[in-house]
Amino acid sequence: MLWLTRTPQKRIRIGDTIEIVVGRISGDQVKIGIIAPKDVKVLRSELRERDKAEAKKKGISHKPLIIQKKRRRIISEAIRIIETHE
Numbered sequence: 001m002l003w004l005t006r007t008p009q010k011r012i013r014i015g016d017t018i019e020i021v022v023g024r025i026s027g028d029q030v031k032i033g034i035i036a037p038k039d040v041k042v043l044r045s046e047l048r049e050r051d052k053a054e055a056k057k058k059g060i061s062h063k064p065l066i067i068q069k070k071r072r073r074i075i076s077e078a079i080r081i082i083e084t085h086e
Contacts, residue, residue: 039073 004012012020018040023031034042 006012006022008022008024010022012022014020017037019035021033021035023033025031036042
């Protein structure tokens, strides 16, 4: 794990498409902004764990949902490419 020290309004780049912006620091909380492509799912870890627990209660796997989203993204991208070449 990489630990960085940043002051408000400073940015951190992840690859070519993701950027983290330090917004405000107040006490023990840090407000951050995340700039990422729409196909990158950004989710707080406690929400991901909640979703996985709910899926487990319902007896469904969490993975098919991710596969469906990837499939939709691939289809959307294919449609966009087709439309730009017409």
